[in-house]
Amino acid sequence: MTLTDTAATATGVAAVDLDGVVKRFGAVTAVDGISLRIRPGEVVALLGPNGAGKTTTVDMLLGLSQPSSGRVQVYGQRPHDAVALGLVSAVMQTGGLLKDYTVEETVRLTAVLFGKPATAVGEAIERAGLTDVAKRLVGKCSGGQQQRLRFAMALLPDPELLILDEPTTGMDVAGRHEFWSAIRDDARRGRTVIFATHYLEEADAYADRVVFVRRGRIVADGTSAEVKALAAGRTVRATWPGATEAELTAIAGVERTEIRGDSVWLHGNDTDSIARYLLTETGARDLEITSRNLEDAFLALTADEETAS
Amino acid sequence: MTTLAVAQRRLPRFGGFSPGMIGLELRRMLRNRRTVIFTFVMPAVFFLLFGTGGDYKTERIGDGNVTGYILISMAVYGAMLATTSGGAMVSIERAAGWSRQLRLTPLRPAAYVAVKLVLAMIIGAVSVAVALVVGAFAGAQLPATAWVFCGLLAWVCALVFAAFGLFMGYLLPSENVMQILGPALAILSFAGGLFVPLDTLGHTFATIAKFTPVYGVGEIARFPLTHDGNLWAAVLNVVVWTALFAAGAMWRFRRDTARV
Structure with missing residues (x-):
């Protein structure tokens, strides 16, 4: 065979x-x-x-x-x-x-x-x-x-x-x-x-x-590895009024960003350094760090648009 | 390469219709106690109950006795039950999703139906044989040729009920299809003059009876004994009903294979 x-x-x-x-x-x-x-x-x-x-x-x-x-x-x-x-x-x-x-x-x-x-x-x-x-x-x-x-x-x-x-x-x-x-x-x-x-x-x-x-x-x-990569990393959420897309993507280690109102979401592998940067170099506050798992990737990819947050 | 892998693989002959499958199916059928009682034991018991009492053993019909006459009727009844339940197996198999599983094999639907028909006819033959053996020991008297031909005709004509069973098996998606068909066959047997002679039922009913599906089979099967009645009307009855049931089975079978 x-x-x-x-x-x-x-x-x-x-x-x-x-x-x-x-x-x-x-x-x-x-x-x-x-x-x-x-x-x-x-x-x-x-x-x-x-x-x-x-x-x-x-x-x-x-x-x-x-x-x-x-x-x-x-x-x-x-x-x-x-x-x-x-x-x-x-x-x-x-x-x-x-x-x-x-x-x-x-x-x-x-x-x-x-x-x-x-x-x-x-x-x-x-x-x-x-x-x-x-x-x-x-x-x-x-x-x-x-x-x-x-x-x-x-x-x-x-x-x-x-x-x-x-x-x-x-x-x-x-x-x-x-x-x-x-x-x-x-x-x-x-x-x-x-x-x-x-x-x-x-x-x-x-x-x-x-x-x-x-x-x-x-x-x-994709391969399993790619899927894992998709699911890997963590997210830093912070309150940062007036932040711009350009400012966010310029931060080292940030892979993806999202701005909604005064809140920003930064996805990346090294969330510690992202958090350190946010706290020391910018006006961001109220930081939260959450990890993403395969479940999140699965939900993000498979959830209906209407029900997605 | 793949063409080689494909070339090495062959489809079974006759669409998967094989003695091996028939053997396994037969074994499974005989494992079902209800089938065995229904098709092998019950007709013989009915014969002993209704065919051996009173003057039946001394009263003559043709070259045999009334007990022999009733024996043939009961053999027909047994063959009917056997072939119907053989055909109706498809209902249970569809309900269990087995038909779908079989579609993941090289077995062609037509070969599947052929296997079911052969099975129905095999247990039909056993049922007739059991009835005749019981009858021979319980006082049934028939001329030698009638023993052979009545038995053969009862069996061959029961093909109409194999078609009936298949039709119902495809029509009724029930796991207990025989619980519906058992009583239905009993009613048809009364209507067709298998349990009681038609002339005791009154003229109107006797006329209607001639158009019911059991009538023809009974008349034909008893003919070698009685040499009486309208044989051609009986043959026409069997042919028409076989055609109707086969067409019905075909129609449902086509829908069934087209559906998924």
Whole structure:
């Protein structure tokens, strides 16, 4: 597979190629012009609040729904064909399991459908950590076990691209940890992974690249490091009547500024020196220093304009 | 390169229709105690209750006895229940999101429907076989050819109810679809003269009965025994109802696959 990926990169075939994709449901536009290229081997988080259009995008990648306009390609194929060929598989959020099959039978059925040998069944069960519960009825499995079963099913076709839609929703901390270590082990083999999530920590910890989605559009797209940089730094707020933009940006270490009435906001990494400067060289007073975290970056990037402060 | 990765991957033959899938599905169906009781046990019990009492064993019909006649009716009833519940499985699977999951596999929707039809016909065959074996030990008398042909016809004609079950399975998004269809089949069986002879119901009702879906199957299945009644009207009945239910199932099935 590594060979496949390297060659694919060389020839420039994208794992995923979304081009101006729009999806409308009646009057509602769920996805509003998303263009995105994902290279083979990338682990990408699709991050955004509920209703941002993540699941709609995932559905189109899997051929479960058709875009209203725009083009979707997966490894150069139409999504439906890519799914049928086993190039792409997915772990969906909920549903999709029959209670009266056992874990092992469910995986076996998937193997039959993909034309995989019986040996692939045990292997997938083992890799998903389900060996102990293989004979158990799906209806008697915990939420975490069911999610790992979906993972085992997704592994069976040995896909080039694995899509996870909010994979840890409803799992406890331990279950989430186990699930992600299974995914992480798997991603080391060079598989392309796209996961939709609204857990910032997950995006931060497991993705090489984070795509922020809000109201059906991509609002930011960068490496994890870039996202962290976006979130890093602190803010100094001060009361400084009559301050000008030029005065503020001239201060060493200031990256961004904001003036509202008598208040000024200065963003930067070295807020101590900014504060020292403000107190000693200017008339600013009432200083407050707050740190920004990923949450703030997330909110700033994904909140609606109307509700943003 | 990717074209190679694509080239190495093949679609399964017959759109994913395979004995492996049928085997697993069959195993799952037999695990459901309600299905087993409904389709295998109940028709045989009905036969023992209603077909073996009084003079039925000595009274003759054609070359057999009344017990044999009732046995065929009950075999038809069992085959109906079995094939309907086989077809209606799609309702449960849609409710559970399983149909959606299957769309993430190479299984083609038409192959899925074919698997369901085959399953319905397999359990239909078992149901008929169980009824006939019970009947043979409980005093049913039929000519040798009637044993074979009545059984075969009861089974083959039950295809109309496999189509009915599929149609209902796509129409009703319920987890307990058989709780609706069970009583519905019982009513249709009365209306179609399967539980009581039509001539005891009065002229008007007997005329209406000829247009209900169970009538044709019952008449055809009993024909090798009775050599009586209008066979062509019965065949027409079965063909028309099969076409109607199949068209209904097709219509809902198309909507279902187009929806998502």
